[in-house]
Amino acid sequence: MKKEKPICILLSFVQSKWQTLIVFLSLITISIYFILDFLNALCTNIPLLFLIIIGGIPLFLQIFLKLLRGNWGADSLAAIALVTGILLQQYLAASLIILMLASGQTLERYARHKASSVLLALAQRMPTIAHRKIDSEIKDIPLADIAINDEIVIYPHETCPVDGIVIEGNGSMDESYLTGEPYQISKAPGASVLSGAINKESVLIIKASKLPVDSRYAIIVKVLEEAEQKRPSIRRLGDQIGAIFAPVALFFAVGAWYFTNDAIRFLAVLVIATPCPLLIAIPITIISAISRAAKQAIIIKDPIVLERLPTCKTAIFDKTGTLTYGKPTLTDIFTTPNYTPEQVLQYVGSLERYSKHPLAGAVIKATQERHIDLIESTNVSEKPGQGLTGIINQLQVSVTSRKKLLEMLPACKPSLPPVSPGLECIILLDNQYAATLHFHDAPRAESKSFISHLTPAHQFKKIMLVSGDRESEVNYLAELIPFTEIYASQSPEQKLAIVRSERQKAPTVFMGDGINDAPALTAATVGIAFGQHSNVTAEAAGAVIMENNLNKVDELLHLSINTRNIAAQSAIGGMLLSFIGMGFAATGFISPVMGAIFQECIDIIAIANALRLAFGSTIKIDLPNG
Structure with missing residues (x-):
């Protein structure tokens, strides 16, 4: 058996690569033919005859089997033309036909094996080891050795290896690629964590609640494998026309x-x-x-996108990072009569520059956009679940939540603005309510015009928003942008089911940017990955928009029509x-x-x-x- 192994490897290689080998062989033999013809040699046709024997016969037999199955396409007529060329002793024409057939099959084989690269990208994103803590000792173990109730240490910037519960540490995690939630999620003891989420700045210790194979990330991989196996089979435009012409x-x-x-x-x-x-x-x-x-x-990974995109009548969009910027933006400032929005921003920004809270960046950006100078602050402290406090100009400034404010000062409730979608923080100055800041995952500047023009300009009959984000955020976006249907809090499995259901009704394009979008991207008639955030998403899609601008999607639509x-x-x-x-x-x-x-x-x-x-x-x- 050991002696047969190299032979098996060789046969496997030849079977998978022979079309590519024929392409290179065709180019070489045709080049030799022209050289010999230029030299007026007597044996000009010998290289072409060699190519016809080595490459033409296998290709002809392959097409002949297609004919027996009733598959009449452009390749079928090419096979007849190949035989005709040989009978006419037009060996150069026959060799060119061999080159075209082999190169076309090479491109098809490349597209068929795209699934393996998707799953490889998924596997490479997950860690291969985990840090298990037993008593005071931390030991690296293979991922498969994690058991339920194991204590796992997750260091800053590492990927969470298993679903679990935080038992020690305070910090935040980026779950946007898994859930569609655009904000970094604060983590404290008792909070749940998902495998595949990225830890940010603090060390967290979790207790595994599931085995790795049953955790969230593994489920996404399984769903993607299923979607790849059920990817719709699409005939090439050449075959469609050739089926009539041949x-x-x-x-x-x-x-x-x-x-x-x-x-x-x-x-x-x-x-x-x-x-x-x-x-x-x-x-x-x-x-x-x-x-x-x-x-x-715009990266076209699967040429079939150019053929199928103009036929799509249903457009399905993820929200976070696709139609929105994927990060919180300060959208509203409500103040009491004693303070202006600029004063509040100056105080809050002067504290938030020392914070690692997910909303701190949005506040700092707002101060920069308004050209507000920050001032010195002292005694700055931040306790998880309590908020941020500090002293500015002998004034105590506190940034907290609505819940904490009403616990301390219930009489302030009438002064608060109504609860709205998105996130908010409450500002206290010397323990008196001063302002409320509202944050949203703001829509891209071009989102409304882009969505609005799809029906009149590109004849889309249904435009859907399908997001893993919370319902309040999805409804907020739907109030600003017109959609035919909206779905919130959708898991990867639910997104996949929606895409499959819509695809049965009409050709469907799906656009997203998170790992949780990968199964839906694969199952759609056309999958478009937006941005450069995830290799997994890019691999699953047929096209990748490298710039975070929806105008590029419109360019792809027009390019596909022109193509x-x-x-x-x-x-x-x-x-x-x-x-x-x-x-x-x-x-x-x-x-x-x-x-x-x-x-x-x-x-x-x-x-x-x-x-x-x-x-x-x-x-x-x-x-x-x-």
Whole structure:
């Protein structure tokens, strides 16, 4: 068995890579042919015959099996053209057909194996070891060795390895990629933690409440595996057109042979019918579009996105980091008559610069935007669950919660503004209520115009907001931006179920940026990852928007429409010219040799049209501010 192992490895490699090997072999042999032809050598066709034997026969047999299953596409007609080229002794044409077939299959194989890279990215994000604490000793153990009720130490900036409960330490965790919650979540003894969350600045000790395989992150991996297995099968545009063109062209060739009893006319028709516009122009159009998109900070990972995006009628959006900035923003300041918003911000900002609380950054940013100078503060202290206090200009400043204020000063309740979605903090000056600050995960500046234009400009019939965030935050966004339907507090499994349900009704595009969005991205007709936050999300999506700007999504929509139109122009226009040539060939006006020349002219026209996408530095969009 040990001696057979290297052979098995070799066979496995050849089986998975042989299309790629044929592509390189085709390029080499065709280059050798041109060199020999330039030197007027007598053996110019030998390299091409070698390629036909090594690469052409396996490709032909593969396509022949497709024919037996009733799959008539562009590849099928290419197989017939390949045999025709050999019978006509046009070995160069046959070799070019082999090159096109092999390169197309190589691209398809790359897309099929995308699932493995998604799961690999998921696995690489999780730690392989955990720090288990027994008595006063901390020991590193494999993740699989964690048992329920084990005490696990999580150091700053580490990923939580297992679901559990905090038993020691105070800090915060970033769970945004798992739950959609945009804010860092404060953690104190008794708080629950999720596997996959990122610890921030403090050491936390947790007690494992689940095994790693049953924890939140492992569940997402399982859901993603299931979604990958059920990813919808989508036919290529070339095959869709070829399914019509191939039998018509073959019928035309057989008819010419039958009515004229001249096999040469049959061959001439097939040479002209070689589907090069399908096999060459469409890939060139797609490659040009991918290159053009890359210049605009849009990464097309799966070319099928360009074919399917224009057909989508339902758009589903995650909230956090996609339609919003993904971090708290100070939106409202309510003050008592004794203080102005600027005074309150100056006091609060002067304290918050010493805080690690998730809202501190939003306060500091607000002071910078308003050009408010911060002042010296003393005796600054922050106790988890109690708030932030300090002395400024001999005035005691306290930042606390509504609950704590009403416990201390219940008479202040009438002075407080109504409870609103999002987060808030209460400001006390010398133990007297002074102000309330409201924070929201604010929508992007372009979110409303982008969502509003999808139906009139791109014919979307349903626009949905599906978020893992709390209902109050989702409702707040829905009041500002028009949606057909909204769903809040959705788990990855629930998001996946919604996407699958909508996809059965109409082609669906899903856009998100968190790890919890990965299964839905994979299950949608088109999945678009927004931003650069998560490798897992990027791997699961068919396209990645590298800049945090929704205008880029509109650029992708227009690029996909242009790609589909140009590909269709090249393919259908090329076929129409082929039909004209086939008519002349069937009536005897064009010989097989002239037919080959005519077909090359068609190819040049189709390819020149396909290359139009490669030129230009910007993509026109129809957003009001685009």
